[in-house]
Amino acid sequence: MNLAEITPGADHVFAVFRQETKADTHVHVGDVHAPDAEMALVLAKEQFARRDPCVNLWVVRYADIAATPYGDADMLEPSTDKSYRFGGSYREQQRVYRRR
Amino acid sequence: MALWAAPDAPAVLGDGARREALRAMLLAWADDELILGHRHSEWTGVAPDIESDVALSSIAQDELGHARLLYEQAAAEGQSPDRLAFGRRPEAFRNATLVERENGDWASTIVRIWLYDHADAARLAVLADSPLGSFAALARTLGREEKYHRLFADAWLERLARAGDDSRGRVQAALDALWREALAVFEPSPGEEALLAAGALVAGAAEQAVRWASAVVPRLEALGLRVPPERDVPVGGGRSGRHTPALAALLDEMTSVSRSDPEARW
Amino acid sequence: MTVSPDAADDPEQLAAFEARLAAGDRVEAGEWMPARYRAECLRLIQMHANSELMGALPEREWIPRAPTLARKMALVAKVQDEIGHAQLLYRVAEDLGKPRARMIEELVAGASKFHNVFHYPAETWADVAIIQVFVDGAAMQTQGSLRSCSYAPYARVLKRICYEEDFHIRLGLDTFRALAEGTAAQRAMLQDALDRWWQPIMHFFGPRDQASPHLETMIRWRIKVKTNDELRQQFLRQFVPVIQEYGLRVPDPELRWDEAAGQYRYAEPDWEEFRRVTRGEGPRTKARLALRQHYHAQHRWVREAVARWHLAA
Numbered sequence: 001m002n003l004a005e006i007t008p009g010a011d012h013v014f015a016v017f018r019q020e021t022k023a024d025t026h027v028h029v030g031d032v033h034a035p036d037a038e039m040a041l042v043l044a045k046e047q048f049a050r051r052d053p054c055v056n057l058w059v060v061r062y063a064d065i066a067a068t069p070y071g072d073a074d075m076l077e078p079s080t081d082k083s084y085r086f087g088g089s090y091r092e093q094q095r096v097y098r099r100r
Numbered sequence: 101m102a103l104w105a106a107p108d109a110p111a112v113l114g115d116g117a118r119r120e121a122l123r124a125m126l127l128a129w130a131d132d133e134l135i136l137g138h139r140h141s142e143w144t145g146v147a148p149d150i151e152s153d154v155a156l157s158s159i160a161q162d163e164l165g166h167a168r169l170l171y172e173q174a175a176a177e178g179q180s181p182d183r184l185a186f187g188r189r190p191e192a193f194r195n196a197t198l199v200e201r202e203n204g205d206w207a208s209t210i211v212r213i214w215l216y217d218h219a220d221a222a223r224l225a226v227l228a229d230s231p232l233g234s235f236a237a238l239a240r241t242l243g244r245e246e247k248y249h250r251l252f253a254d255a256w257l258e259r260l261a262r263a264g265d266d267s268r269g270r271v272q273a274a275l276d277a278l279w280r281e282a283l284a285v286f287e288p289s290p291g292e293e294a295l296l297a298a299g300a301l302v303a304g305a306a307e308q309a310v311r312w313a314s315a316v317v318p319r320l321e322a323l324g325l326r327v328p329p330e331r332d333v334p335v336g337g338g339r340s341g342r343h344t345p346a347l348a349a350l351l352d353e354m355t356s357v358s359r360s361d362p363e364a365r366w
Numbered sequence: 367m368t369v370s371p372d373a374a375d376d377p378e379q380l381a382a383f384e385a386r387l388a389a390g391d392r393v394e395a396g397e398w399m400p401a402r403y404r405a406e407c408l409r410l411i412q413m414h415a416n417s418e419l420m421g422a423l424p425e426r427e428w429i430p431r432a433p434t435l436a437r438k439m440a441l442v443a444k445v446q447d448e449i450g451h452a453q454l455l456y457r458v459a460e461d462l463g464k465p466r467a468r469m470i471e472e473l474v475a476g477a478s479k480f481h482n483v484f485h486y487p488a489e490t491w492a493d494v495a496i497i498q499v500f501v502d503g504a505a506m507q508t509q510g511s512l513r514s515c516s517y518a519p520y521a522r523v524l525k526r527i528c529y530e531e532d533f534h535i536r537l538g539l540d541t542f543r544a545l546a547e548g549t550a551a552q553r554a555m556l557q558d559a560l561d562r563w564w565q566p567i568m569h570f571f572g573p574r575d576q577a578s579p580h581l582e583t584m585i586r587w588r589i590k591v592k593t594n595d596e597l598r599q600q601f602l603r604q605f606v607p608v609i610q611e612y613g614l615r616v617p618d619p620e621l622r623w624d625e626a627a628g629q630y631r632y633a634e635p636d637w638e639e640f641r642r643v644t645r646g647e648g649p650r651t652k653a654r655l656a657l658r659q660h661y662h663a664q665h666r667w668v669r670e671a672v673a674r675w676h677l678a679a
Contacts, residue, residue: 006395008465013457030523031457032151033466035259035672042255043151045248046158047450070397141429141442145422146657148665149672150453157446161439168435182434206668259675260668267671350430357491358433364549366433366491366541 003065009033010062014040016048017058026058037061103173106234112300113232121291122235122300123174124194127184128289128339129223130170131195134185135347136216137163138354139203148206155252159213162245173238186358190348194289196338198281200347207260207270208277214253215282215316220246222312223285226303235300261323272325279328283309284336373401387587392518395461406589407517408462415455416473416480422448423654424488425497433491440537444498447530454523461519474662476646476655483566485648492545492552492559498538500563503605504570506531507597516588539608546612557614564617568632569640571598602630 004010014034017026029048034040040059049057068076083089103109103126104119113119140160147153171181198216203209224246227239260267286309295301303311317327337343358366379398393399399407422445429445432438456466472478483501488494509531513524545556572594575581584590592600602621609616620633643651 001396006461008460008463030454032453033149033457034151035675039255039259042251043155046155047151047453050154050158067396070394138430138438141438144429144442144445145419145426145449146661148668150419150449150456153449154446154453157442157449161442161446164435164439164442168439171435185435186433206665260671263671263675266667267674270667353430357428357431361549361551364552366437366544366548 001067001069002063003067004063007062012036013062014044014059015062015065016040016044017060018048018052018054019056019058020053021055026056031062032059034059102175103232103234103238106232108231108233112230113295113298117291118294118298118300121289121294123176124291125289125295126170126174128194130167130174130184131193132199132216132220132285133163133170134167135193135195135350136199136212137161137167138350139199139201140213142203143209152256159249159252162249166242166245169238169242182358186355187362190343190351191341193343193347193351194339194341195343195347196281196285196287197336197342197344197347198278198285198338200338200344200350201278201281202346204274205270207267208274210253210256210260211271211274211278212282213249214257215278216285217246217249217253218316219282219285219308219312221250222308222315225311226301226308229302230300231302232300258323261325268324275320275325276328279331280333280335283313283332283334284338286312287334287336287339289339375400375402384586387516392516392521394518402583403587403589404462406584406587407520408459408464410589411455411459411462411517411520412464412469413479413481415452415459415469416478417484418448418452418455419470419473419658420480420484420654421501422452423657424484424486424650425494427488428491428494431491437541441494444534444537447534451527451530454527455520458519458523470662474655474658476651479644482569482640482643482648483563484654485643485651486563486566487650489562490555490559492555493563495538495541495545495556496559496563498534499542499608500560500567500605501570502531502534502538504567504601506535507592507601507604508571511592511597514588514591542608543612546614553614560609560614561617565635565639566643567601568598568618568635569637569643571595571601573637573640599629602632606630 002010007013012033012035013031014037015031016029018029019026029052032040032043032047034043037059041057044057044059045054048054087093104113104122109119113122137160140156140163143153144157144160145153147156167185168181171184175181175184198212201212221243224239224243228236228243230236230239257271260271262268286305288305292301292304296304313331317331320327380400383393383398383400383403387393393403425441425448426445429438429441432441456469459469460466469478473480483497483504488497506528509524509528513521513528515521515524542556545552575593575595581590581593585593606616606621606623618633620631622631623629624631642648
């Protein structure tokens with residue numbers, strides 16, 4: 001689905017992503033109404049970075065955001081045993097490291 | 101620590117007359133920032149859109165903070181920033197008359213921010229080159245916040261100027277009304293010649309005005325705006341304490357609570 | 367996506383919805399929800415957003431008159447936060463199906479509600495301190511409890527709002543203390559402000575709890591988490607000691623702690639006044655709406671210019 005199905009006027013609502021430090025990824029912190037992306041960046045700075053540390057900002061138009069529907073949350077969660085993907089189900093490392 | 105008490109001050113500034121000249125310049129600059137910050141703060145809660153309201157509030161806080169920093173520098177023994185801000189009569193103020201005008205409409209507000217913040221940039225660029233190290237550092241500190249002010253003003257001016265005849269007409273009218281007062285931001289403070297002679301200032305107000313005009317005129321013309329005729333004749337007097345009635349009204353309101361008991365702590 | 371709140375919900379979906387909520391799940395904007403759930407959330411969040419925009423008005427009157435540079439900057443920052451909260455809340459409300467521009471028009475036209483407290487005047491500088499401590503303090507009770515509401519987007523923005531509201535109360539206490547420990551005139555001004563604001567603050571949480579099917583549904587759906595009386599008691603427990611700490615007089619002479627009942631007893635507020643005010647007949651309702659109308663009209667050319675700009679962009 002596209003978020004324009006939920007948000008009225010999704011053409012001029014922009015999701016704001018803030019990167020706190022270069023050790024961090026950009027995180028979605030909220031949205032601004034703006035006529036265009038450049039203005040969205042200017043306005044996002046004060047609405048979303050006036051107290052929080054910030055080295056970089058992104059904005060993305062809501063009309064451009066594709067999303068999974070919440071009805072598919074069941075699909076997003078595995079229902080059969082996937083323990084083979086997790087290190088904890090393999091015991092050899094513990095045995096070998098203890099030997100040293 | 102006051103700039104003239106800095107270790108490199110005696111070498112650059114030398115005598116009392118030059119220190120007074122520096123103090124006068126800092127005071128005028130502080131007054132600009134206080135009065136403009138006050139005008140910006142009047143938009144809190146009533147700007148055209150919620151996001152711009154928040155952004156302009158931050159700009160207001162920045163200017164008030166700059167005023168406080170500059171008053172700290174300009175203050176004589178026993179004077180505090182609050183006493184300088186709240187304890188002087190209008191004729192003692194040295195701000196440019198541009199900043200004391202009432203806000204007017206959004207076009208007027210944006211044009212004033214744009215003209216003033218580009219003027220401030222020209223002023224800061226020169227001060228950042230001062231051989232007086234602490235002075236240069238102060239200019240660079242303030243410059244970082246001013247960059248955002250210009251970004252905000254540039255973005256709004258461009259959109260209003262290019263969104264059609266009605267909005268461009270309003271912007272043009274504001275420009276016609278404010279240009280010559282903006283030029284008067286560059287009226288020199290008393291004693292500027294002494295600072296130039298001492299090398300504490302690398303370029304005076306007249307030179308700063310030229311740099312400002314050569315930066316802003318092409319940008320205005322690119323937006324389809326016209327710089328008013330008599331573009332070189334400032335309308336001012338603020339640096340000598342000659343103000344419009346708007347300043348007295350502003351200060352009367354601004355000091356109404358603090359004057360109710362000047363000895364009280366708030 | 368406007369659905370009448372009275373539209374019949376599909377019974378299977380409604381049952382599944384209520385089961386999920388009972389299991390502790392939350393609701394997102396894109397998920398199915400009963401028409402009444404959607405309508406109640408929109409009404410609540412829109413009123414909250416309106417209250418932030420209107421709440422800015424009493425305090426902004428004092429920005430030009432703040433008595434020191436520090437107080438001036440702090441007050442601008444505080445009112446800025448309220449506008450910022452309105453921004454966050456309208457954004458949440460609009461995803462329930464009403465564009466922000468329409469909500470603002472309804473507010474400006476006097477067609478939509480905002481909290482009682484913002485219909486009252488801020489007559490002196492001391493009113494600013496009282497508002498920051500007691501009005502923001504009251505709002506904190508409600509906002510804090512709603513952080514566990516079922517509508518996830520609202521719960522999420524309330525986290526930031528509560529964090530900033532905490533700053534407001536601390537700022538308020540600083541201002542409050544300066545007045546309480548100041549000159550006789552300052553103390554008198556503070557007591558007078560407290561006296562005038564007491565009733566609106568007691569009204570803030572709404573009328574006394576009364577069992578009703580409506581209330582029961584709101585609680586089952588976790589749109590309401592604590593009742594009006596619970597929140598009012600919570601507020602009194604936190605803020606009556608503040609008044610006493612600074613040697614001020616609690617404006618209600620009947621107010622006392624009832625140890626046996628584990629709650630405060632107080633004189634019954636005038637609920638007729640509350641009804642009048644929330645109907646739009648408060649002392650400053652007309653003037654404040656007129657101010658918003660004035661600026662809304664003044665800025666119409668800006669909105670039109672911006673609309674023209676982004677059509678071309």
